[in-house]
Amino acid sequence: MDLGIDGKVALVTAASRGLGRGTAAALAAEGCRVAICARDPERLAATADELPGEPLVLPEDVTEPSAPRRLVDATVERFGGLDILVANAGGPPRARALEVTDDGMMDAVNANMLASIRLVQASLPHLRSAGWGRIVLITSQAVKQPIPDLAYSNAARTGLWAWAKTAAGDLIDDGITLNLLCPGLHATDRVAELGHRGRLGDPEDFGRVAAFLCSVHVGFLSGAAIQIDGAGTLGLL
Numbered sequence: 001m002d003l004g005i006d007g008k009v010a011l012v013t014a015a016s017r018g019l020g021r022g023t024a025a026a027l028a029a030e031g032c033r034v035a036i037c038a039r040d041p042e043r044l045a046a047t048a049d050e051l052p053g054e055p056l057v058l059p060e061d062v063t064e065p066s067a068p069r070r071l072v073d074a075t076v077e078r079f080g081g082l083d084i085l086v087a088n089a090g091g092p093p094r095a096r097a098l099e100v101t102d103d104g105m106m107d108a109v110n111a112n113m114l115a116s117i118r119l120v121q122a123s124l125p126h127l128r129s130a131g132w133g134r135i136v137l138i139t140s141q142a143v144k145q146p147i148p149d150l151a152y153s154n155a156a157r158t159g160l161w162a163w164a165k166t167a168a169g170d171l172i173d174d175g176i177t178l179n180l181l182c183p184g185l186h187a188t189d190r191v192a193e194l195g196h197r198g199r200l201g202d203p204e205d206f207g208r209v210a211a212f213l214c215s216v217h218v219g220f221l222s223g224a225a226i227q228i229d230g231a232g233t234l235g236l237l
């Protein structure tokens with residue numbers, strides 16, 4: 001299936017490894033002109049070398065409040081516009097609900113809620129001027145089913161989901177869709193670090209689902225939180 005996004009401009013944050021990298025690879029394979037960000041410039045450059053096309057390499061910490069605007073401005077300066085935003089950031093550390101600290105919660109909200117909101121806000125003028133746009137926020141299956149030892153993630157990401165639900169409604173008349181992807185366990189460095197075992201998803205498969213959500217064919221699929229979890233989430237909604 002031709003996704004119809006050949007030549008579109010996509011910004012994918014936190015994309016030198018894992019799910020962000022898989023998404024950038026899928027969009028680049030569809031012919032998108034892709035900008036990718038991560039903190040480690042060498043690893044980011046190595047990832048860019050492996051992707052199709054000539055990705056724009058933007059070494060940034062996406063959790064810095066001023067980074068989203070710099071990322072969007074640099075992407076627009078290089079490619080002349082912006083059509084697709086895939087917002088991603090690293091995940092917070094483990095903690096059970098009663099162990100959380102103020103500082104830890106503030107960090108999680110900043111990284112896993114506010115950074116995505118800032119990226120959307122910085123991108124919107126360009127998507128609106130294009131009269132078309134696709135926004136995908138990478139979150140977690142925790143949005144559907146809280147994970148007992150990832151309390152920071154549970155709290156920050158469900159806050160983002162509540163925000164995104166109404167943001168999507170405010171954007172649909174502009175031809176812009178906004179959806180969450182909610183990964184279950186995938187074979188990435190983060191999952192290896194967290195010590196998870198068992199059946200794992202392929203980050204490249206995840207990326208292809210993200211690219212599908214960015215296609216020209218799914219203009220009425222918006223305001224959804226879609227789990228990609230190999231049937232791992234038991235909630236019915």
Ligand code: NAP
Nearest residue numbers: 014016017018019038039040062090091185186188189190
């Ligand atoms: P990963 O394998 O650890 O990769 C994280 C990527 O993000 C790297 O490219 C990293 O590069 C970049 N990154 C991290 N923090 C960043 C920051 N502050 N600014 C810019 N780039 C940053 O992680 P992943 O498994 O793909 O997970 C991605 C997201 O999905 C995380 O929020 C994670 O919690 C969530 N998630 C993952 C799974 C899973 O099974 N993999 C499941 C549920 C939720 P640098 O280190 O160089 O910055």
